[in-house]
Amino acid sequence: MPTLVMKFGGTSVATLDRIRRAAKRVGVEVAKGYDVIVIVSAMAGKTNELVGWVQETSPLFDAREYDAVVSSGENVTAGLMALVLQEMGIPARSWQGWQVPLKTTSAHSAARIEEIPPENINQKFAEGMKVAVVAGFQGVSPEGRITTLGRGGSDTTAVAFAAAFNAERCDIYTDVDGVYTTDPRISSKARKLDRIAFEEMLELASLGAKVLQTRSVELAMRYGVKLRVLSSFEEQTDTSGTLVCAEEEIVESNVVSGVAYSRDEAKMTLISVADRPGIAAAIFGPLSEAGINVDMIVQNISEEGRTDMTFSCPTDQVARAEAAVKKAKEDGIINFHALDADTEVAKVSVVGIGMRSHTGVAAKMFEALSAEGINIKVITTSEIKISVLIDRKYMELAVQALHDAFELEKAA
Amino acid sequence: MPTLVMKFGGTSVATLDRIRRAAKRVGVEVAKGYDVIVIVSAMAGKTNELVGWVQETSPLFDAREYDAVVSSGENVTAGLMALVLQEMGIPARSWQGWQVPLKTTSAHSAARIEEIPPENINQKFAEGMKVAVVAGFQGVSPEGRITTLGRGGSDTTAVAFAAAFNAERCDIYTDVDGVYTTDPRISSKARKLDRIAFEEMLELASLGAKVLQTRSVELAMRYGVKLRVLSSFEEQTDTSGTLVCAEEEIVESNVVSGVAYSRDEAKMTLISVADRPGIAAAIFGPLSEAGINVDMIVQNISEEGRTDMTFSCPTDQVARAEAAVKKAKEDGIINFHALDADTEVAKVSVVGIGMRSHTGVAAKMFEALSAEGINIKVITTSEIKISVLIDRKYMELAVQALHDAFELEKAA
Structure with a gap:
């Protein structure tokens, strides 16, 4: 079966209704015949609440405990998403970082992904599971402690899974419907781009177009993962959103993209x-x-x-x-x-x-x-x-x- | 070093201030020379919120996902408690159920504790850690999935740790200062008991005196764990609270205890x-x-x-x-x-x-x-x-x- 990675950010899973909506999108891809790996963020606001508590305890907090606390938000969403998918009749289960295991360095709060052995999840796919819901942003260190990848780490998690599972594509669902020629709040003439090259996306991201985390784009570029950015709040077709891809896959483009x-x-x-x-x-x-x-x-x-x-x-x-x-x-x-x-x-x-x-x-x-x-x-x-x-x-x-x-x- | 188990329920860790207060109690015991294992519940209200979400997803939810979601509350408290203790200069770290590992059956949402190998935590005690903060109510199944022990399971976790680590005593901190001869709301003459036998406590608990979970008392009786119930909201002395113990340790008692x-x-x-x-x-x-x-x-x-x-x-x-x-x-x-x-x-x-x-x-x-x-x-x-x-x-x-x-x- 071809594999697809779908990532839903905090605003896309902010409430149970939104989780249901996201789950419907997942159902559409399952119906097309994909084995789907869903990466979820914490419900919007939850991570900030947890970070606030940690910061209140101590100005110089232990990053290992920070990670143990802050990673809990994604675990909640992953479980809820699996439950909603099951309710739709889709065989699904949740995975926390250590269960996969998503192995990282010991650099707590800013860990780097070292390896994602695909065996455990693939075995469940072989047994009939259609969707693996993975808590984003987290992993496990060589010492067996929970690590997090830093803010926006769920995008990176998604791309890393797409690379590890040779996914056909990695769809990033967010609250905008793609990458624009510029910020639509500044120019009403801003136009959504159908495709954009990795290199362009990197320049746009680091310049303040906060659609995708820079590290995730770098990783996608290195492993040739096709990334699609699209809205979880609109009906989707096959050409929705913006495809972030290698330069060679862009036939025609303006001299200036954005x-x-x-x-x-x-x-x-x-x-x-x-x-x-x-x-x-x-x-x-x-x-x-x-x-x-x-x-x-x-x-x-x-x-x-x-x-x-x-x-x-x-x-x-x-x-x-x-x-x-x-x-x-x-x-x-x-x-x-x-x-x-x-x-x-x-x-x-x-x-x-x-x-x-x-x-x-x-x-x-x-x-x-x-x-x-x-x-x-x-x-x-x-x-x-x-x-x-x-x-x-x-x-x-x-x-x-x-x-x-x-x-x-x-x-x- | 003698080991002490201290358990703090949801109201005792409901806010950061209360966690600090509980941590001070832990500090007192550390100063006496104990290696302390602290068992924490979720902050009051958090578990209900999580359970509510799960129940909303589906009337017949997958108990494995329920457990994955609901266990997250205790993880947050454990991390925060470890941070507060560190801030007080006490070497502490948090442990989630799977990290200990607290091994349970696969009966999700009502799992039974099978084994608590003390090696991992004891090794850290040997390296100078003074407090192991353990997320209560949760464990890991033979399949590597997160389990929970059912409501009130944190009491049971505490007693099981006291048994596994041969603790001198298991102190259960709650919002009442002990076990009373009857409900003080009904009789103003109700008197706090200094000691009560396991058997009496079991009869009182199952009859509606909701101070301790029945299973935890059964477990304490079986393994001869001395249980003390006391308030986290009052200054404590060595004779505070009520000691739940074997009949033989009660020298004098009324014919009727409560x-x-x-x-x-x-x-x-x-x-x-x-x-x-x-x-x-x-x-x-x-x-x-x-x-x-x-x-x-x-x-x-x-x-x-x-x-x-x-x-x-x-x-x-x-x-x-x-x-x-x-x-x-x-x-x-x-x-x-x-x-x-x-x-x-x-x-x-x-x-x-x-x-x-x-x-x-x-x-x-x-x-x-x-x-x-x-x-x-x-x-x-x-x-x-x-x-x-x-x-x-x-x-x-x-x-x-x-x-x-x-x-x-x-x-x-």
Whole structure:
């Protein structure tokens, strides 16, 4: 039998009625002849409640106990989903991480999946079980303790199961009906994409399009798992949602696939840094140790042996970044004249695998922003992405202007 | 190191503050030099929520999934308790049933404990762990699935651990401060007992004194586990609460230890039954098959080959009992003239191991009731108990009168 993995997120299983609705979707796939592995999250809100309790016990809690507590939400959903499927006449049973077993490292709260031996579940499929409902987000360490994979870990669980069971596809049911050319709340012209390449999805995800957890997309790319994102709240057909797949499976696409944004960015500039080999390492070493998520980095042209170094990071890390840089100065590791922090910026990016074979994307982007009078503060580029930092107040305008300029409302 | 088992029920761990309070009690015992095994229930209300969800999915749910869902509440408390203890500087970790492992039969939702190998936990004690926090009420079946022991199973878990680890004592922390001579809500003279025999506790528990689950008392009696019932809401000394122990450890006691009652009883009488060998089996077989909890049974003196047969059962089972008896008549299994159901009765009992060596208890009981003008409808006796059915409206009066007559307000 071909195997299908279906993953339902917290809002898709928030109530018994929603679990029933999700179960109906599972029933449709079972009727098509699939052996189905369903990965479930905790009912919406439950994980936050559990995390809140743990945090209240102690600021520096034992991550092993955190995992033991927090993983319980998924167990509840898995059992309920199995019960609802049985009530529909579908042979189903629930599996907790340790029962599969989903083996992970011992890095509690951020464990990595090491192995998913398929034997136990396959044996039940062979005995007539049609659906294995697996509690997402959790596994078991070599020491036999419960681990969790970190927030959004249920997406990763789903993709890992799809890889381990050679599933035909991994369907991620969520509260949006697919991946859009941009955020529909910002541009009413946003269009749902039928297909998107793994690489594009990675750029969109890390840029703030929070549809899929980045790790799950990386894993899908590595193992060639076809991922489909679709809504658990709408009737589905075979072409519903967005398929995240290898570049080769996308026949036609626009040069630019989407416009992403990240609102809470800050731009920090070290003015007049001594320009010498190793200076970047001297600056970004201490920032990394302080846990700052440095994103864009730009070094200006050096004049008379000194240069300006600009980088961006999330707004809420600015204070920590300033402290780290100042301490590095005090310690004599780096030297600069002034530190300038601009916390009123946002990042806007255009993303598309078509850029690899098309030129002129950057020029068109800058032109569109210029036509709206938007000043660009920092630019970075990669093979399939161009990002700019701009004043935050222009963010929505910039997204709309770029969506129009690249005519993303039209399919290729 | 001597081992102590401490069990905290749902109300004792209902909030983080209460868990902290319970943890302080644990800390006191650790300071005395004990290795402590803490058994925890789910936070009050949580199990009911989970059971409600399961029941909503299906009237005839799969008990294996029920267990997987319902056991999650205890896991949460166990993790939180371990975190709070760690925060107090006490080396502690949580254990779920399958991690111990607490091995049970496969009778899901009503599993029996088969074995608790102490090696895993003892190894951690040897490594310096001071407290093992174990999720109560749950275990693992030979098939590797999660089982639960039925309602109140955490008491049973606690006693089983005390037996498996040869604990010095098993302290059951609850929302009452011990076992009383009768319900203090009914008689203001009710007195807390310092000690009570296992046998007495069993009679009191099954008669409605819901302090300890019957199974846990049976288990404690079989393995000679000293049980102490005490309040988690009061400061404790070494003589707090009530010790439930073997008869031999009770030096002095009143002839009668307590007065128990059961409010919602019904008395049913089959009038003019053909009196022949096997008639009792013919009547009570069908009732047993219908799941009726028949309690007292009285057969009147036979006259001319016919007799009246009276039995009691819970009020809410009367309709089912009537149906079962009538069907047995239609099927020709039994024959009687009329069926009389009195649903306005209550049961009152006096219990005491002293009855074994003292006579006149029954006479004194009947006299006390007679002095209040209370008519006795049915009488049954056992070695350490005398029970009567009376009109429900006299129940409180009867309890008070008996408490006075046997002077239970005075210690032996």
